[in-house]
Amino acid sequence: MTTAVDRVRAAYARIAQVDRPEVWIALRPQADTESDAAAVDARVAAGDRLPLAGTVLAVKGNIDVAGLPTTAGCPAYAYEPDTDAPAVARMKAAGAVVLGTTNLDQFATGLVGTRSPYGAVRNSLSPEHVSGGSSSGSAVAVALGIADIALGTDTAGSGRVPAAFNGIVGLKPTFGLIPTEGVVPACASLDCVTVFARTLAEAEQAMSLMAAPSGRALSAPAPRDPGPWRIAVPELGQLGPLDPGWAEAFEAAAQRLADAGAELLPVDLAPFTEAAAMLYEGAFVAERYTAVGAFIDAHPGSPDLDPTVAGIISRAKDIPAHQLYADQQKLASLRVRALATLGDADALLLPTAPSHPTLTEVAADPLGVNARLGRFTNSTNLFDLAAVAVPAGDVNRLPFGVMLIGPAFTDERLVRIAGLLNNPPLQLAVIGAHLSGQPLNGQLLAVGGRLVRTTTTARAYRLYALDTLPPKPGLVRVGEGGGGGGGGGTIEAEVWQLPAEGLGMFLAALPRPMALGSVELADGSFVTGFLCEPQAVEGAREITSYGSWRAYLAALPRP
Secondary structure, three states, rough: OOHHHHHHHHHHHHHHHHHHEEEEEEEEOOHHHHHHHHHHHHHHOOOOOOOOOOOEEEEOOOOOOOOOOOOOOOOHEEEEEOOOHHHHHHHOOOOOOEEEOOOOHHHHHOOOOOOOOOOEEEOOOOEEOOOOOOOOHHHHHHOOOOOOOOEEOOOOOOOOOOHHHHOOOOOOOOOOOOOOOOOOOOOOOEEEEEEEEEEEEHHHHHHHHOOOOOOHHHHHHOOOOOOOEEEEOOOOOHHHOOOHHHHHHHHHHHHHHOOOOOOOOOOOHHHHHHHHHHHHOOOOHHHHHHHHHHHHOOOOOOOOOOOOHHHHHHHHHOOHHHHHHHHHHHHHHHHHHHHHHHOOEEEEEEOOOOOOOOOHHHHOOOHHHHHHHOOOOOOOHOOOEEEEEEEEEEEEEEEEEEEEEOOOHHHHHHHHHHHHHHOEEEEEHHHHHHHHOOOOOOOOOOHOOEEEEEEOOOOEEEEEEEEOOEEEEEEEEEEEEOOOHOOOOOEEEEEEEHHHHHHHHHHHOOOOEEEEEEEOOOOOOOOOOOOEEEHHOOOOOOOOOHHOOHHHHHOOOOO
């Protein structure tokens, strides 16, 4: 088992190997991080349960880390926080060791990763391309294998665009799910703390450890009934111009979801793109002036200020109040339209960005290129939605990414759906207590299971009533093939579709005498299913003649 100290040493070796100094604003001395890691190892040895022991963490430079300057990408703005931001404190309490704070588009204003006096953060795979912003350093630290997890923020897509450009996972939770205390605001009414990781499981774990109870959760959507995921997918014509090959990659991602059993639904993307344009072109940008405008006004011409960022924020102070009220009304109308067009869809599938520009292209048109990058991401927080960005293949040797966007507090649901893109689901045949309506069916639903069909086994099995709590049947194969050899019968079965990790959880927790094995169905196909060790049915009542566990239960005398 890798210790926390070992992981820290490996991280610093990787830092030296990749030679990307622009990733960091404040990198802690290795001796300090090794000391923290040794303390983690000592706690684990003493029996403490630390779910993130052996994990190294990078933190975006606008989030407070005690002992390091919080700069928000501007040296003159720096202050020394006495305490960690709650998000950081919770990660550390779970065993993560902080490596340092990372570079960003100044004051979290940008989607490119180039607007920083600490230098442009180059893409992890193609140094001539942008890394994406504003959480540029955090994403690249994870993509290069330096950090296991990194924290970012997301107002307009800063936790998702860098994930897409670097081939990693970016989880943008519901607004307010992770506390934003100790975060330099960009737009305080929209800002979210986000997670970068190389896998969905790591990102989801980090989110759950940082999440705080919220009264808003009382309005969360109710758990939906079993059935295929419903995914809204816009027509290609509504996406606008995309980089070469990206339209085909997007269609392939949608097809993977369909192949996994999802139902694809049409959607009108217009209210989403109209709202996206309002974030910087309308009055909402004035909130950025509220956050740091006074500081920028007090430092005119400072070399510590990125001129593009300073210009955006300074111009926002002249936006009249009546425009804000008009834009709020327009946004409310667009949100109604957007939610109506989503209907009962579980998620909206979109490319994370329309293109992946080079550093040269951004330098030539810093405002225009940045504006185009937010076409699909800008509306998410304006509409109070959750999102997860995941890799969806490579196109022309660069990563291509997609997003799944859904209602507030459907974060876990979005992660389950996103898992279908990279971990094809598996099918599981159940014949007893996991059937629909039976006591253990909730275990299937809890891991994202979906009922595919009801069928029967081949005529090669016998069913027994086991002496267990809750009552369970035991299925034993007695014949070879479906021809009736060995005196077997057909038994009702439900075929469920589960995420791959869900099936693994079942296997790990399966009590004897139950086992997972290959079950032959009536159509001659084989599906993983619940079987029983033959010796366990000695003395048990055979109930094959009932044809199903439900029929047997219905025939029992009522108490």
